[in-house]
Amino acid sequence: MDYDVIVVGGRVSGAISSLYASKNDAKVLMIEKNQEIGTPVQCAGGVSDSFFKTMDIKPSSEYTLSRVEGATLCSPDGNKLSSKNKVLKGRILERKNFDKNLAILSANEGTEIMLKTSVKGLITENGQVKGVIAKHMGKTMEISSKLVIAADGIESNIAKYYGINSQFKPQEVCSCAQFEMVGIDVDPRMMEFHFGHEIAPLGYAWVFPKGDNRANVGLGIRSSEDTAYNYLKKFSDKIGGRKVEFNVGAVPVCGPIEKTYGNGLMVVGDAAGQVDPVTGGGIHISAKCAKIAGIVAAEAIHKDDSSEKFLKKYETEWKKQIGKNLQKSLRFRKIFDKLNDKDVNNLVKSAQNNDFNSISKLEMIKLVKGYPELLKLLISLL
Numbered sequence: 001m002d003y004d005v006i007v008v009g010g011r012v013s014g015a016i017s018s019l020y021a022s023k024n025d026a027k028v029l030m031i032e033k034n035q036e037i038g039t040p041v042q043c044a045g046g047v048s049d050s051f052f053k054t055m056d057i058k059p060s061s062e063y064t065l066s067r068v069e070g071a072t073l074c075s076p077d078g079n080k081l082s083s084k085n086k087v088l089k090g091r092i093l094e095r096k097n098f099d100k101n102l103a104i105l106s107a108n109e110g111t112e113i114m115l116k117t118s119v120k121g122l123i124t125e126n127g128q129v130k131g132v133i134a135k136h137m138g139k140t141m142e143i144s145s146k147l148v149i150a151a152d153g154i155e156s157n158i159a160k161y162y163g164i165n166s167q168f169k170p171q172e173v174c175s176c177a178q179f180e181m182v183g184i185d186v187d188p189r190m191m192e193f194h195f196g197h198e199i200a201p202l203g204y205a206w207v208f209p210k211g212d213n214r215a216n217v218g219l220g221i222r223s224s225e226d227t228a229y230n231y232l233k234k235f236s237d238k239i240g241g242r243k244v245e246f247n248v249g250a251v252p253v254c255g256p257i258e259k260t261y262g263n264g265l266m267v268v269g270d271a272a273g274q275v276d277p278v279t280g281g282g283i284h285i286s287a288k289c290a291k292i293a294g295i296v297a298a299e300a301i302h303k304d305d306s307s308e309k310f311l312k313k314y315e316t317e318w319k320k321q322i323g324k325n326l327q328k329s330l331r332f333r334k335i336f337d338k339l340n341d342k343d344v345n346n347l348v349k350s351a352q353n354n355d356f357n358s359i360s361k362l363e364m365i366k367l368v369k370g371y372p373e374l375l376k377l378l379i380s381l382l
Helices: 010-023 049-055 096-108 158-162 227-241 283-302 308-336 341-354 361-367 374-380
Strands: 002-008 026-033 047-048 066-067 070-074 080-086 090-093 113-114 115-126 128-136 139-151 173-182 189-193 204-211 214-221 242-252 265-267
Touching: 002 283, 010 096, 010 283, 026 096, 047 049, 047 283, 047 341, 049 090, 049 283, 080 341, 090 204, 096 113, 113 308, 115 139, 115 158, 128 265, 139 158, 139 283, 158 265, 173 227, 204 227, 214 227, 227 242, 227 308, 242 374, 265 283, 265 308, 283 308
Parallel strands: 002 026, 002 139, 026 113, 066 204, 070 189, 139 265
Antiparallel strands: 047 090, 066 090, 070 080, 115 128, 128 139, 173 214, 173 242, 189 204, 204 214
16 A cells, blocks of 8 residues: 555644645544544534634534533633633534544545554655555554554654654643543533632643533643542532543643654654643644644655655645744643642732733733733733
């Protein structure tokens, strides 16, 4: 078997890389280790409206659930701060349907898909990636290509096979657990975020409404005190409702890896650390990077140049589009890590005295005046 591009991983990053490479007339094979794309579910499923515009995809009732207009922040002492603005407007996805729909879009553009297939190594020639060694239904085979896109998640083996350092330290990874629950009393138009060391140390809990009194209830932590599952059980017991699904996962929140390309190789999504360090959200960021990877991959094929020198274009472009935002977000996260529950309580209480939707830059600076590092960063952003 011989292809222009092999994409390893069939979730958002992989499907969008495949979609845009295929759209630009590359012969693409997408490899997915699971027997069904979209399962198990790996995130809460919230996306902003800008995601669909950036990807040039129309939202579909097949995978979009509730329409959200804002968010409510809940401090450890129970105070709440709600905000509605265009940045927070978006949709809650049914991820298993969404991921599969992206794969269908890609297949309709010509991408071939191999399911229940694991990649065991890379084929290289003089340091240039020339394909993969894969195991499908018990049979090991070599599949040739001109380049490979690694979209195989936080424990990316593809990057490691090549020699790119994609290893994340334990403190750089957020452990996540989530229930889908029914019988939940929640505003269907508002996401909820809950903070506190007892709720989710060095992280937060979320309630994302899915309509009809359903919600994704989950949390992410960076702590060795207990498991994410045990923290989630305690949090969900306070909310009430009944569990109908359980998922776990991990998210890198340390910013991107040092290098995301090589000779015949590009690394995208969680494998590349392309995740917002504050929120742990990766759909929009990964999708942007994956789109760039797919376009650059097709261009490399048409120019018959999949060298490291040419593929550097991918990293240059994604850094141009989102690199600065990721750097600022990482700085924010490191500062937030230093705030204790009392600090969070005070910040929320202070903000309650303002119209948070129309708060001025000066008022925002006054709000954080007791936190020098946060104040300095905020001034630089404004």
